[in-house]
Amino acid sequence: MAKIVAFSNQKGGxxxxxSCVNLxxxxxxxxxxxxxxxxDPQGNATTGVNVSKRxxxxxxYEVLVGECTASEALVRxxxxxxxIIPSTLELAGVEYDLHQMESHEAKLKEILEPISAEFDYIFIDCPPSLGMITVASLTAADGVVIPMQCEFFAMEGLTQLLMTISKVKKHSNPRLAIVGILLTMYNGRLTQTKQVVDDIKRYYADKLFATPITRQVVLSEAPSYGEPICYHDPYSKATLEYNDVAKELMLRI
Ligand SMILES: Nc1ncnc2c1ncn2[C@@H]1O[C@H](COP(=O)(O)OP(=O)(O)O)[C@@H](O)[C@H]1O
Ligand SMILES: [Mg+2]
Incomplete structure (x- = not known):
């Protein structure tokens, strides 16, 4: 069965x-x-791998509400x-539909089960909220990766997210593990970055991925070509960094 990993943080951007697409x-x-x-109803992961939302x-969305199966929605x-199973803006309305269902937290887990054996990994790109879509994603997952930007309010956000994770563990998914915290848009020369990294190391040193992803323009350009970084610019520093994290992730889960 596939290892299922959710990429979650209620902060946007x-x-x-x-990280989800490039890993x-x-x-x-x-x-x-x-x-x-x-x-994510925004569908950025979908366009990021050059799949048209239209x-x-x-x-x-159609899979979650039972209009088709996960297998039918797979796009190579x-x-x-x-x-990928793509998303469109329709997904924004799914919280209402999920509400009408029994055991809605388990819905994503349920729809992924029939295709899970076809893959080694299933990566879920979560929206920037701790709402029902995120809870359903965390319920389906074996582990969660937390991408974090090293800025002032990052630690508060992390505390809130960890609370949601422990609630999900208690109510709907006891096996959920924290795979790791990934520092993104990293700039080691900033004082603020150093402070946040020190804080994370103090409390969650064992969770931190060894390699941070530095801030690089090429990473913001690649999605407009619909290309993951390892295809867009295979010899870039960004590719090497995401490769290192990929190796570490595969060892962790
Ligand atoms: N390491 C990085 N260096 C530069 N730009 C980045 C980096 N990581 C992400 N970005 C850009 O920052 C923006 C937000 O990133 P994104 O992955 O969409 O965040 P989220 O999914 O959490 O909302 C995007 O425009 C993305 O291209
Ligand atoms: Mg996103």
Whole structure:
């Protein structure tokens, strides 16, 4: 069965999608079969792997509400060993539909079960909230990766997220583990960065991925070409950093 990993942080713009897409592509390139689940109505992971939000036959919303199966919604990307179940803006309304269902937290887990054996990893790109979509994602997951930007309010956000994770563990998914905290848009020369890193190390040293992802323009350009960084610029520092994290992630889960 696939190892299911959710990329979650209720803050927007912290590098969830960038990390989810680039790690999925890096691991696919290494020969493992990876499925991306785009659980953000914005659909940035979908466009990030060059899949059109308008022309896909099906999307994750339709799967969640039972209009099609996960298997029918799979889209093979142009990249090695990389599939995606795309998202569209329709997903924004799913919280209402989920509310009507019994055991809605377990819905994503349930729909992924029939295809789980086809993949080594399933990566879920969560939206920037701690709402029902995130709870359903954490309930489906074996582990969670927390991308974090080293700024002043990062620690507060982390505390809140960890509380949600422990609630999910208690109520719907006791096996949920924290795979790691990933520092993104890292700039080691900033005092603020040093302070946040010190704080994280003080409390969660064992959770921190050894390699931070530095801030690099190429990482913000790659999505506009629909290309993960390891295809867009294979010899860039960003590719090397995401490769290191990919290796560490595979050892951790
Ligand atoms: N290491 C980085 N260096 C430079 N830009 C980055 C980096 N990581 C992410 N970005 C850019 O920052 C923005 C937010 O990243 P994104 O992954 O979409 O965050 P989230 O999914 O958490 O909202 C995007 O425009 C993305 O291209
Ligand atoms: Mg995102």
């Amino acid at each position: 912290v590098g969830k999608t960038t 999925a592509a890096a691991i696919g390139k290494k020969g493992k079969r990876v499925l991306l689940i785009d659980m 022309n896909t036959p099906h999307n994750i 990307t142009n990249y090695r060993n990389l599939w």
